[in-house]
Amino acid sequence: MNNEHQTTCAEQFETTANGLLIHAPAKINLSLLIAGKRPDGFHKIETIMAKVTFYDEILIEPGEKSGIELLCKGPEWAPAGKENLIYSAAQMLLDTRGMAADLKITLTKNIPAGSGLGSASSDAAATLLGLNEYLELGLNTQELSKLASYLGSDVSFFINGPMALCTGRGEKIKKLDENFNFLALLLLPDISVSTKRVYANYTHNHSLYKALSERINNHIRENRIDLVVRMCANMLQESSFGLVSDLAELKNKAELLGIGPLCLSGSGAAMFYIFDDNNITTAQVYKHKLKETIDCRSIIVSNNRW
Helix, strand or coil, X not given: CCCCEECCCCCCEEECCCCEXXXXXXXXXXXXXXXXXXCCCCEEEEEXXXXXXXXXXXXXXXXXXXXXXXXXXXXXXCCCHHHCHHHHHHHHHHHHCCCCCCEEEEEECCCCCCCCCCHHHHHHHHHHHHHHHHCCCCCCHHHHHHHHHCCCCCHHHHHCCCEEEEECCCCEEEECCCCCCCXXXXXXXXXXXXXXXXXXXXXXXXXXXXXXHHHHHHHHHCCCHHHHHHHCCECCHHHHHHHCHHHHHHHHHHHHCCCCCCEECCCCCCEEEEECCCCHHHHHHHHHHHHHHHCCCEEEEEECCC
């Protein structure tokens, strides 16, 4: 698959000669609001997330060693072995079914960590989905979502989707059925942002939350996700840019080229622009400008179908 133009939706599962290949898509936050802080210290969020056609790949094969063997390769870094959420997902699924299995799992890491694209969460969800298929466990979406909620706030979304309103810590999923097809330019700066630090640095603005939430929920009721996108509402942006000034500078430089406004995905560092007319020629022009003018990598993606 072309690493710079990924506008075609891959199949979720592909059977290989000796196993099963699962695609784990990235997500972008079309909106991200902070509703306040919970008693357990986590923040309450309201976010519309959409999967896009940019994938990690997970290959499940019969194990050559006892238990779970996890290998990581690809252009981006990921922890190997028990430090990876893939390992936790696989072990948890086997434990809940009272099973033991010798498995070789190979992760090809294409989505950068610390980018706000949900890659570790997507990898964990893909592992649950893939093992359910590979081992013929027959678990339904609700059962897989419950397991996913123990692994992290975003993992349940990746079991569901492809676009949803996520609330609570992100684990409460309300699927949005509007057929919102889009083309986006996704900026992938060589910057890693700590989600934990961004939340720690966040100062809540309740009146802003109330105003944005009312507008966004009205747009959802009207099936006008396009109007939500135009708002470019991400209440973590100020905190993220305050911690990582290079990211704010990059946004300004990119927008001076004529693209924008750019929206931050999650807590960053990835940013995106959705084209109103789905014009891939325009997207390619800006992609070239970003590379030549400010040396920023970007890829062209579309919405994922599953």
